[in-house]
Amino acid sequence: xxEFYRGSGEQGExxxxxxxxxxxxxxxxxxxxxxxxxxxQGCPWRCPYCHNPALIPSNVRGKHxxxxxxxxxxxxxxxxxxxxxxxxxxxxxxxxxxxIKCVRGMGFRIGLHTGGPYPKRFAKILPFLxxxxxxxxxxxxxxxxxxxxxxxxxxAFESLALLQDSGVDFELRTTVHxxxxxxxxxxxxxxxxxxxxxxxxxxxxxxxxxxxxERLNKAINQTA
Numbered sequence: 001x002x003e004f005y006r007g008s009g010e011q012g013e014x015x016x017x018x019x020x021x022x023x024x025x026x027x028x029x030x031x032x033x034x035x036x037x038x039x040x041q042g043c044p045w046r047c048p049y050c051h052n053p054a055l056i057p058s059n060v061r062g063k064h065x066x067x068x069x070x071x072x073x074x075x076x077x078x079x080x081x082x083x084x085x086x087x088x089x090x091x092x093x094x095x096x097x098x099x100i101k102c103v104r105g106m107g108f109r110i111g112l113h114t115g116g117p118y119p120k121r122f123a124k125i126l127p128f129l130x131x132x133x134x135x136x137x138x139x140x141x142x143x144x145x146x147x148x149x150x151x152x153x154x155x156a157f158e159s160l161a162l163l164q165d166s167g168v169d170f171e172l173r174t175t176v177h178x179x180x181x182x183x184x185x186x187x188x189x190x191x192x193x194x195x196x197x198x199x200x201x202x203x204x205x206x207x208x209x210x211x212x213x214e215r216l217n218k219a220i221n222q223t224a
Contacts, residue, residue: 013095014102018042018062020055020088022069025080030111030131031171033081038069040096043089044117045147047137048219049177051210055088066099073106082109082130091118097125104128116159117152123162132163132170136201138181139188145223146180157196164197172198177206179220 021039023029029037042058043050050056073083083103090096091114104110109130116122116134136156137146143153163170172193176186186203193201 013097014099015066015095017066017093017095017099018058018060019064019066019069020060020062021052022064022072024072024076026084029084029086029113030082030133033109033111033131035082035084035111036073036076036080037084037086038090038099040085040087040090040093042092043087044092045089045115045149045152046215047146047148047175048216049175049180049206049211051207052088053210053212053215058092070102070106073103073108077107080108082111084111084113084133086113089115089117091116091121091125096121097128100125100128114159115147116156116163117149119155119158119162122159126162126166126168129168132168134160134163134170134172136160136172136174136189136193138174138185139192142181142185142188145185148219160198161196171202172200173202173204175204175206180223 018041019038020041023037026035026037029035039052039055041055041060041062043056046056085096085100090112100110110128111131111133112129113133114122114135115137137143140153140157143156144150174189190201
């Protein structure tokens, strides 16, 4: 275990990070980079098309402990380009900032997958990030139809503005399920983003792998 990780206090917060999954090597979680991916447990949103529904509950113990992950990364210095914190929603957890600083201190570049539900927390970790994969769900007025969470739209767009102002490299992407995000809703989102100065929106086709099909069918029926 590296010396800068040992001890209590702030570094102890990282040890409490709930890790629902860990991918030791990934070629798709950060375009152009070879990374390890940490899947953080818990998400405040309930998107029906989520392909990691097991990561949604926040009160579930992680499958991996932080010491295990750090020990693995210690042995991968120089072999991978960086580490991506994904989820779930990584910014839900209080120990994320400390975990990021720990991994960055090991010499790894840092990527983050987020939907931006916690703008204040996001602002605090932005200076320590090298790249962000930002999931924008819909136009602000349609946001709750996708996330099933009140007030999610303004928070997401506030986080997106913080990201744009930070100068951190990012990819803006939207998952498209035709029954949930209709053509008119997608056009509305694209107009809204264009008005805010965003032009490179990546559209991700919905994939059924891992999806809670019962919950997805219920959401589709409600919108029909």
